[in-house]
Amino acid sequence: MKTEFTGIHHTAFATHDINLTVKFWRDLLGMRLVYAYGSPGYRQYFFLVSGNNRISFFEWHDVEPIRPRRHGDPVKGSFVFDHIAIGVPDKNALWDIMSRLDAAGFHCSDIIDHGCFLSIYSYDPNGIPIEFSCEVPGHDLFWNPVMKDLAATSDFLTEPNPVPGQWPKPEPVSEEERVIVPGEGKDFFPETPDRTNVSTPTSVAEGAMKVRDVMHRGVYTTTVNDTIRSVAETIANEKISGLPVVDENNRLVGVISEKDILKALLPGYTQFLEDPAQALDFHAMESSYGGVLQKSVGELMSPSVISIGIDAPVMKAAAQMDLHSFRRIPVVDQDCRLAGIISLSDIHHAIFMRELEDASDR
Template sequence: SYDPNGIPIEFSCEVPGHDLFWNPVMKDLAATSGFLTEPNPVPGQWPKPEPVSDEERVIVPGEGKDFFPETPDRTPVSTPMSAAEGAMKVRDVMHHGVYTTTVNDTIRSVAETISNEKISGLPVVDDNNRLVGVISEKDILKALLPGYTQFLENPAQALDFHAMESSYGGVLQKSVGELMSPSVIAIDIDAPVMKAAAQMDLHSFRRIPVVDQDCRLAGIISLSDIHQAIFVRELEDASGR
C-alpha cells in the first residue's frame, strides 16, 4: 500500500529491477520517517549496506551537468512551506520540466539530446509517464566495450580500441530499452525536502527525480533547490522576529 509520507518504492508501481541500498547510519532516520523501503523486507532485519552500482551512479558531482537536466521552462516557487507539518515538501520546491526518453526510442535520439543539451543522461518513462529506468552516457559507452567472453576468446581483438570506436554507429541503432539501467533512485512528491536531501547525501547525488503516488515522473529536485528554499525562509523568519 502507498505511504503518503514515504517513498513509493517497493514500488507499488513495480519499477523493473529496482533496488535501494541502505547505510546503517541512516537506520534511525529510516525507522522514524519511513525514509526508504526495500522490496519485501525481512521483518526486524535491516538490509545489508551495499555500494551504489555504476549503473545507478549517473549523477556525478563535478562532471558537467547533473544527470536529470532542467528544461528552460523551470519556474521555482519561493519560500514554500507545508502548513500541516511546518516542513517544506518536495512538491513545493521541485521543478517541473525534465527531458525524458522511452524504451522504444533509439540511442541516436538520446545521444542527440545529451549532446545538444550538454547533459549526461535521461530518465526513461513509459506511455503513462511512469519512471522505468535511466539511460546515461556511461551506458552508451559501455556498449562499445568488449564483453567478458569476447575478451577470453580473442584478447588481441578485444583490445582493438579503434574497433570499439567504430562500433558506435551500430550502438546508435539500438533501442533505449536495450541499454538502459532499470534501477531508479527517486523521491516521493509529498516527502519532506530534508528527506530528499538525506537520500541525495546517502547516494552522493545532487539531483533526483520526483515521482507521484503512481510512480509518474513529476519533476526534479536538487540540493541547490532545497538549500535556497530553506535559506530564503530563514531570512524571512528572521526579519519577522
C-alpha cells in the same frame, strides 16, 4: 549474455543473541538497521553496509558462538565460511574502527599491509571473523590482475577472464516457468511496480520543505522504443546527464544516462574471452559509438530506478542522493507516474534562499 552483478545483496549469519548482535553492528560499528522481521523461533535482522549491500542475522537460540580462530587458518572436516571482509574508504577509517573495537573490549589486529589493500581483523560477539579493508591507491586489479600462485599447476587456474566451455550452455527459462512464489516478509510491503524502487512519502514536520515545492516539473523523457541517438541529442542540447524512461501512462520504468551509453562502448566478458587485445583497444571502443547510437533505449537503460515521492521532505531526497551517489533523482506521485525531477543543487538553492529570507526577517 554478461551478467551484471550489483554487489553482495546480503550475507546471512546466525546468532543466539540478537540484542547483542544489534548493539555490535548498529551501535558500535554504525551500520543502519534497515529491516527486522520474524516470530518466535524465526527472526532475521538486516544491517546496511553500503548502497544496497547488507549483512543479516538469523536468531537461533540453540546456536553457539564460533570458537575464535585466526582468519585464513586451515581446518579439518566440514567447513563453509572463513571470514567476511567489509570495505572502507581509507586507512583513517581503519584507525577509527580499531579505536572503537578496542574501547568496546573486542580484539583487533594491527593494520596489515597486503600490497594492494590494507586490513584489520577482529570478531563480532558471535565469534564471526571480520576483516575491514581499504584499497591502496595505484593498484587497479581489474585492468592489471596479479597472479602469484606458486602452487598453480596450469595457466587455467590463473586466467583472469571466464573460460568458455566449462559448463553446459543454459536454456532460457520459459514464460510458463517464470513463477514468483511469496516468501517470508512479503506481507510487510505494499505492491509496487516491478521496475521502480520508490521512496514512499513520509510525514513531514511542520515547516519542512516538500519535494513538490522544489522539484522541476518540466522534465525531458524518453521511452524504451526511442533510439540512443535521440537521447544523446537531448543530453547534449540540454546539457543534462540522463533522461527518465516512461511508459504510455507516464509511469517511470527506468532511466538512461550518459554512463549507461558509455558503458555500452566498454568490453564485456565475451569480448575479453574472444580477443583480449582487441578488448583493450580504447580507440576501437570510441569508434563503436556509431553502432551504440542505433540501439534502443530499452536495450541500455537501467530498469532499477531510485525515485522519491512528491510529498517527501527535500532533505530525505538529499539523503537518498547521498546514499546512492546521485546528483538528481526522479519524483513520482502516488501512482508512480513521473511528476518531476529534483537535484542536489535545487535543494541547496531552496534552503539557501529560505535562510536569506529568514535572516532578513530577524
